[in-house]
Amino acid sequence: MPESMPHTSHQPQQAFKSQQSQQPVLQLEELTRVHGSGATEVHALRGVNLSVFPGELVAVMGPSGSGKSTLLTIAGGLDSPTSGRVVVEGTDITTVGRKELAALRRRSIGYVFQDYNLIPALTAAENIALPRELDGVSARKARVSAVAALEEMGLGQLADRFPDEMSGGQQQRVAIARALVGDRRLVLADEPTGALDSETGESVLALLRARCDAGAAGILVTHEPRFAAWADRVVFLRDGSVVDETLRSQADSLLSGQAAAQ
């Protein structure tokens, strides 16, 4: 197997190539964000450009305070940039009305918060079902797909538990199920593996990867190189600017290249 493996065709990669010619799902243009003013002014983002295409998972890495969460909240329409454009599936979300933005967020964007952000008064299943119900999906249908999303993550038994009855890692996985339920085209995850052990973290990444292979666009903020490595591209932020990024390369050339070097 190992010898033949490098020649095996890799489906997602081929799909990805043809998708490059498509419209990006998310386009950030010259994004800046200044918090506060005067002496306490903080330039959290200084002119960031980033496009994410269907089928693509992009990892964002950088030291604490470099602007990763700021970038993600703006991309998800939860915060507004000081200047610049945020285009989600062709719509500049910095210019649409509040109602339209809320609907777009519920329908198109799945968001995993750094601190889970589950609603304490709702059970796991209700937390997942809520945005879909708000969007007009019947309560029964929303419940069925919520339970299915939990089961996909091996959490079926938690459906009727409240957040304070779950461990941190369980809450985090419920939050991920909430972001992935329905067919959101854009999935934004801020440190989704923070409270998870290595093995569980990996299964969450595999899930995110699979969702992107199926055509979604994703951004993953993480400090963990091992999880960032699941991405097609790794973008490095430093003091609010993108300073470097890796590109997707052919895994196959790696081993042969190494063989040649020895």
Add this chain to the structure above:
Amino acid sequence: MSIRHGLLALLEHGPRYGSQLRTEFESRTGATWPLNVGQVYTTLARLERDGMVVQDGEDGAGHALYAITDAGRGELKSWFQRPVDRASPPRDELAIKLAMAVGAPGVDIRAVIQAQRHATLQAMQDYTRLKARALAAVEVESEDGEQARDDIAWLLVLEQLIFQTEAEARWLDHSESRLTRLSATAARRAENAPAAASPAPAGHDVTAVADTARTAPMPRSTRR
């Protein structure tokens, strides 16, 4: 030595000839550490000299077959039992490069770190893609026992490469924040000291800190 013991481990499954051993070694390790047939025959000759293998006839096609001896089995058993030797850590070019970059004139150590981080992450992306395929192969549960064994062995080797590169990436992150913190401390110290009484180097760049660090070296015992 790993080739020696690798070959003994393969011969434990029954007599084999040289190029067959080479193929099987690479099937297990995914051609990560390629062997040439010459290395295999040299190693076999040494093992034979040491009484750990013997020539054992030929197969139908006329290949000379080698078989493991009791002495070879004893050596193999003790290899599996003893931990890998850590007495002298392998020389690491990256560690040496960073050590040399501290305070080197005209070298931006943060750029050195970022260039390496880029390459390291890129390698991890590649390994991870290979791993995703290897995982899929393992989950398919091959009918062929030998194939299944090779798939699992290859997965383990890949994961070792991933964890090894991860350690490198983490160390780079750590080094960068360490240098940033040291440089902030040095800048603060320079600010607090009255200008006239402070001939000490000041500044926000890492090079300045590196100079400070060089004039006040860590105790020998904490460096390796």
